[in-house]
Amino acid sequence: MKLENTKAQMRKGVLEYCILLVLDGKPLYASNIIQELKEAKMIVVEGTLYPLLSRLKNAGLLSYKWEESTQGPPRKYYELTDKGRDFLGELKSSWSELVEAVGKIKSHKDK
């Protein structure tokens, strides 16, 4: 068992949650999302994001609209759909449950 693999697995599990979190409240285009995720060290290479975005969009959680940019090509601005917001709500509560569970176990050990 490699540490890197386990870490990657853990990240992978919450990546979708993070994307939805980043988009919560404001529409963003791919580069913004990448920037946020990279800063949080959630992703290493940008290529990881695109298939996920496309999948979330096809699942009806995200929608996008094209907007012209002053420099470079036009940009796809993603935003949460109603369904996406509901989904995110569910994820938020199950995430806090997870954190709580892990915290409980850890504090139990520390005693």
Next chain:
Amino acid sequence: MKKTFTINISGTVFHIEDDAYEKLQDYLLKLKMYFGSDDEGKEVVADIENRIAELFSEKPVGENVVVTMEWVDEVIKVIGMPEDFGAAEDDEPVTATGKRKRRLYRDPGHRVLGGVCGGLGAYFNIDPVVLRIIFVVLFFINGIGFLAYIILWIAVPKAVNTAQRLEMRGQEVTITNIEKSIKDEVKEVQESVQRLKKSDTYAKGQHTATQVGDVAYNILKVLLKIVVIIIGVILIISGFFGLLGFISSMVVGHSLVADWPLVWSPDLQMYGFLGHFVTPGALTLGLAAIGFLAGIPLLAMLFIGTKLVFRYKSNNTAIILSMAGVWLISLITLVVLSVGQAGNFKDKTSLSTSQVIDCQSCQTLYLELGEDKWGDYSGTNWKIDRFKVVNADGEQILIGKPKLDIEKSSTGNFIVNVKKKSRGGSQSDARENIESITYNFSQKDSTLSFDPYFIIGGDGRWREQEVFITVKVPEGKAVYLSESLVKIIYDIENVSNTWDGDMIGKFWEMRPEGLVMKKEGN
């Protein structure tokens, strides 16, 4: 000095150096292969291209800015290689080192119908066009191409996500690769043996025990894998040829593979042959039932065989259940049909005709077998009990053997009595069946020739028809049984209780007590 190209990425124009261009193109190609060519894949690739254009645009802008190799490397590093993306959409972790084991999938990216040929092509590294031609040719030869295609279409899963697409073109399944994987396992076995040896000196008993188990397990695993592959190949081969033989005998009537010793292939025209025994409506249904009854186990063999060798994923329960279902329905259909057919045998009737042999002066009547008109016809030659189907000038005729007996005549004349018997659904039905029986014998001086067969004419079917010939011999007169008669004489009573086979070639005289063998001569 470097050559530069002008390219258009997502609507933005860039100048790019020769080598950088090639690298970029290669990278985009890899992405396309990774994400596939369906709508979702195309969209992802387009998004990434968009991002590449954006990254290039972020560089210092100038009139004559040229994209260099360094830029491209940088961009690739930022976006990453497909294997770094992680199979974010798949449950299995992607192994970065080495390609995945190749599996058989249907390829939606290269499909005409179901993507079967595309997938097979990817699996065997063959141009799908070649496979398509083979399938079409097989389709026209005897339909097996069609059947095989349908089976594969149903059984082989479509490569839907990227992980599956990678598996589709994964590590080649060649003999060397199979060999390699087996060698790897053999090595594992050896290592565990070695571990065992080392541990022997200072290990505790329990530890050793688990290691012995380990060794045994590994050896067993290797053996099992080899056996599974061998069984799979055997199943595929026998299933395939069994089906080929079966279908060609059902559909075409003569088998392409009749001469292949390996193959079971009944060389007969099922339909025509059975037509003599069963009513037409029931026949088609019955044949379909027989087809499924015999075909499904062969299909199952093929399916299991391919699964064992190629190890693709499929919905086993659904396939097996539907196969078993159809098989059972066929069985029930066949049973019901047979019961229905039995109704055709409900009633029986017989019809006797007697003919006085016009030969007052004959002291001895010579009995012989007439010419066997059907002996010369080769072709199908199916015998059931005393019946036979022969191919005469392209027509199939059902013929049966009569039974000849000898009795005492109550008059002073030789009499030949021909009694025809048949069964039918009703009395009139049985009578009609009797009328379709043709049987002849002929007289020439003191010789009687009996046809070796009676013919069931028209579209007559087998209804347990029988023809009994009784030659009635007056007291004091004799018959000579020619040797050829052995084929039709049937349990002739005689004083010496001589067996039929020993009665031929001899003279027999009718005495008051019965038939007595006469000494040679008169």
